[in-house]
Amino acid sequence: MSCDSLRERVEFHRERWAGLIVLLEELWSWLKMMDEELTRQLPIGEDVRTLLQQQGYCMALQSELTSRRQVFDHTLKQLCLCLALQPADGLCEISRETAAGQSSPPSI
Numbered sequence: 001m002s003c004d005s006l007r008e009r010v011e012f013h014r015e016r017w018a019g020l021i022v023l024l025e026e027l028w029s030w031l032k033m034m035d036e037e038l039t040r041q042l043p044i045g046e047d048v049r050t051l052l053q054q055q056g057y058c059m060a061l062q063s064e065l066t067s068r069r070q071v072f073d074h075t076l077k078q079l080c081l082c083l084a085l086q087p088a089d090g091l092c093e094i095s096r097e098t099a100a101g102q103s104s105p106p107s108i
Helices: 004-038 048-085 087-098
Strands: none
Touching: 004 048
16 A cells, blocks of 8 residues: 555544544534533422423423434434444544644644
């Protein structure tokens, strides 16, 4: 395998992992935001008006979760595909690069 071909493969995998990391970070931020909103919700109300407001909030959250399910499923499938195609030693290199915050591909 030529050095150029190897560099292209490394760059391809690095870009793919970087894209997946961005998606996972977005999903994590959204989950944290939803958790904070749920935490701010008052205990179950005692009057009908409060109960109806809380029911509306829960129904809206359920709808948003349902609409985001495709994003979650797609991201997880892409992650599994990357893991299946990535050689084990390449994973270690990408992990070190990501942890160090480097933007250039690892040297070959």
